[in-house]
Amino acid sequence: MRRAWTVLGVVGLSNFQIAMTLSMIFVVFPELEGAFPDSSPATLSWVVNVFTIVGAATVVLGGAVSQRRGAKQTMLTGTIVFTLSSMGAAVAPTVGVLMACRVGQALGASLSAPAGATIIFSQFPLARRATALACWAAIGAVGAALGPSLGGVLIDLGSWRWAFWMNLPVGAIAIAAAAWLIPSTLPSANNRMPDGLSAGALLVGLGVLVLGLVQSPEWGWADPRTLASLLGGLLVLGGVIRRSMRHPRPLLRLDLFHERTFAVGNSALLVYSVSFFGFLLASVVFLTEVWDLSIRRAGLLTTPIFAVTAITSVVAGRLGERIGFHRTIGIGGILWATGSASMALALDATPSTTRWLAAVVVTGLGSGLLWGGLTAWALAGVAPDEMSAGAGLNQTLQGLGNTLGVAIVVTVLGDVTFGDVGTFPVVWVASAGLTIAATAIVWSDRSRVVVPGLVRIPGERSPGPIRRGDGPAEVGGLPGDLVHHRAGQGQPDRIDVEKLP
Numbered sequence: 001m002r003r004a005w006t007v008l009g010v011v012g013l014s015n016f017q018i019a020m021t022l023s024m025i026f027v028v029f030p031e032l033e034g035a036f037p038d039s040s041p042a043t044l045s046w047v048v049n050v051f052t053i054v055g056a057a058t059v060v061l062g063g064a065v066s067q068r069r070g071a072k073q074t075m076l077t078g079t080i081v082f083t084l085s086s087m088g089a090a091v092a093p094t095v096g097v098l099m100a101c102r103v104g105q106a107l108g109a110s111l112s113a114p115a116g117a118t119i120i121f122s123q124f125p126l127a128r129r130a131t132a133l134a135c136w137a138a139i140g141a142v143g144a145a146l147g148p149s150l151g152g153v154l155i156d157l158g159s160w161r162w163a164f165w166m167n168l169p170v171g172a173i174a175i176a177a178a179a180w181l182i183p184s185t186l187p188s189a190n191n192r193m194p195d196g197l198s199a200g201a202l203l204v205g206l207g208v209l210v211l212g213l214v215q216s217p218e219w220g221w222a223d224p225r226t227l228a229s230l231l232g233g234l235l236v237l238g239g240v241i242r243r244s245m246r247h248p249r250p251l252l253r254l255d256l257f258h259e260r261t262f263a264v265g266n267s268a269l270l271v272y273s274v275s276f277f278g279f280l281l282a283s284v285v286f287l288t289e290v291w292d293l294s295i296r297r298a299g300l301l302t303t304p305i306f307a308v309t310a311i312t313s314v315v316a317g318r319l320g321e322r323i324g325f326h327r328t329i330g331i332g333g334i335l336w337a338t339g340s341a342s343m344a345l346a347l348d349a350t351p352s353t354t355r356w357l358a359a360v361v362v363t364g365l366g367s368g369l370l371w372g373g374l375t376a377w378a379l380a381g382v383a384p385d386e387m388s389a390g391a392g393l394n395q396t397l398q399g400l401g402n403t404l405g406v407a408i409v410v411t412v413l414g415d416v417t418f419g420d421v422g423t424f425p426v427v428w429v430a431s432a433g434l435t436i437a438a439t440a441i442v443w444s445d446r447s448r449v450v451v452p453g454l455v456r457i458p459g460e461r462s463p464g465p466i467r468r469g470d471g472p473a474e475v476g477g478l479p480g481d482l483v484h485h486r487a488g489q490g491q492p493d494r495i496d497v498e499k500l501p
Contacts, residue, residue, distance in 0.1 A: 004123040008132055010181050011116040012139030013174035014079050017167055018109045019140035021086070023147030023306055024163050025051070026280050027299045030288040031160040032095075039095050042214040045410040048281070049210050049403050050099050054106035056399030057203040060251055060392040063114035064193050071118040071185040076178055078111025083171030090164035117391060122185055141310030145303060148284075152299020198251035201240045202396075206403060209233025213407040252396065253389040256382065262390065264445040265378025266397050268329075268438040272370055273401020275434035278409040279340060279363070280305070282427045285413065290421060291351045301356055305364045312368025317376060325373050326443060332369030333439030337432035339363030344425035344432075370435070377442060 025048055032044045066074040085104030092098035116136065124132045154162035212229030219226045244250035257263040280302070287298035320328040339362030346355045375394070382390035412423050412430075 001128075004128075004132070007123050007182055008120055008135060009139075010174070010177045011075070011119050012136055013170065013177060014075060014082075014112045014116055015136060015140040016143035017079070017082065017170045017174060018113065019143035020147040020150070020170070021105065021164075021167060022051075023144040023280075024151035024166075026284045027148050027151040027155065027295055027302070028160045028163050029281065030285060030298075031155055031295055032098075035160060036095050040218070041410060041413075042218060043095060045214050045406060046099055047095070047102055048406050049214075051102045051106045051109075052399045052402040052406075053203060053206045053210065054103050055110055056206065056396045056403065057199050058107060058110040059114065059395045059399070060194055060389075061196070061199055062110035062112075063118075063389075063392045065111060066115040066118050068193070071115040071122070072178070072182045073184075075112045075115035075119065075182070076175060078108045078113075078115060079171055079174050079178065080108070081105075082108030082112065083167055083175070086164045086167035086171065090161045113395070114392065119182060119185065138310060138314055141306070141313060145306035145310050148299040148306065149296075149303040150299070152294070152296035155299075156294055156296035192249055194249050194251045195243065195247045196251075198240050198243050198247065201236055201243070202251065205233050205236030205240060206400065207233075208236065210403055210407045213404075214410050216411055253386075253393055256386065256390055256393060259382065260445060262378060262382060264441060265374055266394055268441040269374045269378055269394065270397045270401045271434055271441065272374060272438040273398045274405040274408070275336075275340075275431045275438070276367065276405065277402040278405030278427065279431045281406050281409045282413065282424060282431075283360075285409075286347075286424050287356075290349060290424065293351070301353070302360070304357060305360050305367065308361055308364025309367040309371065312365050313372040314368075316369045316372025319369070320373055320376060325377050328369055329373040329377065329442050330439055332366045332373060333435050335366030336363050336370060336435045337366070339366060340428045340432040340435070344428040347421075347424075349421055366435070370438070374438070374442070 029044065029048060032039075032047060033041065036044065062074070062078070069077075082105050085101045085108060088104065089098055089101035092101055120132050120136055150166065151163045154166060208229050210233075212226050212233060215229070216223075216226045221227075240252070241254065244252040244254050257266075283302055283305075284298055287293045287301055288295065293301070316328055316332070339359045342362070343356075343359045346352075346359065378394055379390055409427055412427055
């Protein structure tokens with residue numbers, strides 16, 4: 001097992017790099033307005049949005065490439081592409097070149113992230129996979145926690161370009177360690193690529209929809225260009241859904257939504273993603289524009305959100321086992337909504353570090369419980385051999401939420417001036433409302449969830465572990481007709497949660 005944990009650490013470096021960049025971009029964004037004064041906030045928002053749009057459209061394809069080409073080779077390729085693209089972003093002379101490099105980063109992340117999950121699955125036995133994946137996610141959470149503060153320091157010492165240069169040493173270490181320590185994996189010769197046309201259509205549909213949102217303040221909501229962009233984007237996305245329902249190798253495995261817990265969990269995650277990422281961008285802009293703080297101080301003041309999230313997301317799984325995931329998610333939703341609403345009520349144009357920290361620590365506590373609880377809920381009912389497709393769709397929906405959250409906040413805030421609170425309270429109240437809505441989606445479903453390796457029932461204590469060799473009528477005390485075993489194996493594959501009494 002020592003080698004497996006070493007491999008996990010190496011794979012985690014790539015996840016650390018991606019997560020750090022994802023959070024760091026929020027403190028980079030205000031600095032771009034000074035670096036490119038001729039570009040509007042709506043135009044600059046594409047530096048953030050293009051990463052999530054491209055990532056959402058290509059992460060499923062990245063998983064398929066990993067199966068066809070081998071996980072190690074795919075992860076190495078993705079990390080190299082991500083690192084080279086970061087170097088290009090660091091020297092980008094124009095916003096257009098910067099956006100192109102962000103596209104490269106997204107493509108690299110779409111290759112390395114699914115491959116990393118595959119490598120971890122191959123190194124750990126079933127009983128240890130949940131713990132290994134939680135550690136992998138925790139490494140990413142540490143990167144996300146360091147992103148704002150480290151980015152702020154680098155920008156303060158040099159410029160926003162230093163934030164992208166930071167990926168060079170991290171990437172070089174990750175590439176060297178992966179090439180040396182990660183064992184080669186055999187590609188799957190029978191694996192066929194998902195529908196590429198749907199991936200292109202998803203990219204176009206999201207892009208056009210976001211264009212209509214971010215340009216609406218300039219064009220006007222009644223302008224034909226705005227209406228055409230919004231309607232056109234929705235129609236294209238509708239076409240992707242329709243095609244995925246009929247294609248033999250769909251980009252989006254919509255059949256997984258037949259599993260009620262998957263449908264409910266991912267719907268709630270989509271709603272909360274809009275709230276979370278919109279909140280982050282609004283927070284950084286508020287600190288730098290309304291309170292006129294330096295990028296370094298703004299980064300330090302947003303770090304507690306990620307740091308507390310990283311800690312409580314690890315606790316969320318254990319808490320869910322003890323008190324039930326319904327209650328865990330409910331507590332998280334209340335904490336986030338309380339913290340976000342308190343910002344709308346307590347913060348004004350006069351800086352107050354105490355009030356700010358009190359609010360963001362509460363939101364961070366709620367965020368960790370929500371991310372951990374909702375992820376467990378969303379993937380708990382997915383069979384092991386469907387996990388790659390389920391995780392890919394889960395990441396696609398989170399990317400969609402990220403994109404919409406940023407686009408909506410840019411649209412609502414418009415031009416921000418020093419000392420003017422403007423519409424920030426509206427954003428914070430809306431964030432609280434969306435989070436309560438996400439929590440309500442979960443509470444509307446009283447299904448009982450099974451997490452791989454353990455029968456876990458939200459709202460109830462766990463009846464105990466699934467023991468290898470248990471008979472069909474003895475798994476967690478559940479009736480045998482609910483338990484599905486793989487052929488020739490005693491370990492249950494899945495349990496029909498809908499048939500549970």
